[in-house]
Amino acid sequence: MSPWSTVWITGASRGIGAALALELATRGCQVAISARGTEALDELVGESLRRGVPGRLVAYPLDVTDANSCLKVAQAIEAELGPIELAVLNAGSHRPLALKDFSPAPFIELMQLNFFGVVNGVAALLPAWRKRGAGHLAIVASVAGYRGLPTAPAYGASKAALINFAEALQPEFAEAGLELSLINPGFVRTPLTDRNPFPMPFLLEADDAARRIAHGLEKRRFEIAFPWRFVFWLKLLRLLPYRLYFPLVRRITRP
Ligand SMILES: NC(=O)c1ccc[n+]([C@@H]2O[C@H](COP(=O)([O-])OP(=O)(O)OC[C@H]3O[C@@H](n4cnc5c(N)ncnc54)[C@H](OP(=O)(O)O)[C@@H]3O)[C@@H](O)[C@H]2O)c1
Structure with missing residues (x-):
């Protein structure tokens, strides 16, 4: 069984987040799932009931770019399901960008979602976590944040920012009795990567990625990066x- 009774996952309506929600519910957690699309969240709740998982999923629709909504959702989860013991801030997206199409808009959009979406989540969680001196934060970045890669100046920059953010926060988290994990996946088959026109090396299925993430979180690792040969x-x-x-x-x- 899992060490957490209540977990919050953002970007949980499909892809890695949805697979992780089902994986953690299979391990007995009650999982608050957030994304913008309410229908997809409800379908996932239905899928968990069909599978008869021992835990349960509860939908909390949310746009992570709205700081106030993040705070309200975090407070609602704590009031209705109990203290959030693990939060996986996973909502994110990717858009390849070529020099010929350069403009600020896609950079601002991706930073708002990939980076500030996580900042909003952390700001919503910290007041209760600092009071309790307990809480495990997991940030989903990417191996694309390790170094600059062609066509990914916006995505890679947002993920590099998250890696730096996690490294910078870790010491104070530890002092406050809080835990921090940084999840850096390689290629995982999801609706996001289904758009890629190129062959993806070491591509993993989403449920395989979810098992690796759950295992790394249970081991309380700081960096959870996979698959190892690619990393x-x-x-x-x-x-x-x-x-x-x-x-x-x-x-x-x-x-
Ligand atoms: N797939 C990969 O190979 C890979 C590799 C490394 C890192 N990652 C990272 O892993 C995370 C998940 O990726 P994925 O491949 O599973 O993507 P995905 O299939 O596109 O799923 C993205 C999820 O985020 C939600 N989302 C998007 N914008 C949102 C917003 N403003 N507020 C709240 N939720 C929002 C989406 O639901 P709605 O659209 O309904 O809101 C969806 O549930 C991302 O951070 C991605 O960068 C993925």
């Missing part, structure tokens, strides 16, 4: 000087 090469790339990194990355990502 290993990307971490090596991180060590290369620019004069070697740029020619190599051009060769690897050339269509």
Whole structure:
């Protein structure tokens, strides 16, 4: 059985978040699931009932870019389901960008969702967590945040910001008795990556990713990055000087 009785997952209506919600409910948690689309959330609740999981899913529709709504939803979950013991801030999106289409709008949009959506979630959770001196925060970033990659200047920047944010917060979290995990997945088959026109190396299914995330969270790891063989090469790339990194990355990502 899982160590958490109440969990909150954002971006939980499909993809990684939905698979993780079902995985944690299978492990006995009651999981508050948030996303904008109420229909998809209700369908997932229905799916959990069909599967007869020991835990349960409860829908809390939310747009994570709205700080006030994040606070209201966090307070409603605590009032109705009990203290949030684990929060997985996972809502996010990706849009490839070419130089010829450069404009500020898609950068602002992705930062609002991928980065400030997480900041809003943390701000909503911290008052109760600091009072209790308990709470486990998990931030879903990406291996795309390790180094700059072609066509991902907005997505990669938002995920690099999250990695830095998590590293910066960890020491104070630990001092306050709180836990922090940083989830950096490689490619996972979801509606988001179904749009990719290129072959994705080491592609995982969403339920496989969810099991790896649940396992890493139960082990209380700071970084949960997978699949390991892909992560290993990307971490090596991180060590290369620019004069070697740029020619190599051009060769690897050339269509
Ligand atoms: N799939 C991969 O290969 C991969 C790899 C590394 C990292 N990641 C990260 O993992 C996370 C989930 O990715 P995914 O592939 O599962 O994506 P996905 O299938 O597109 O699911 C995204 C989820 O986020 C929700 N969402 C989007 N905008 C929202 C908003 N403003 N407020 C609240 N919820 C919102 C969506 O529901 P609504 O549209 O109904 O709101 C949906 O539930 C993202 O942060 C992504 O960057 C994914």
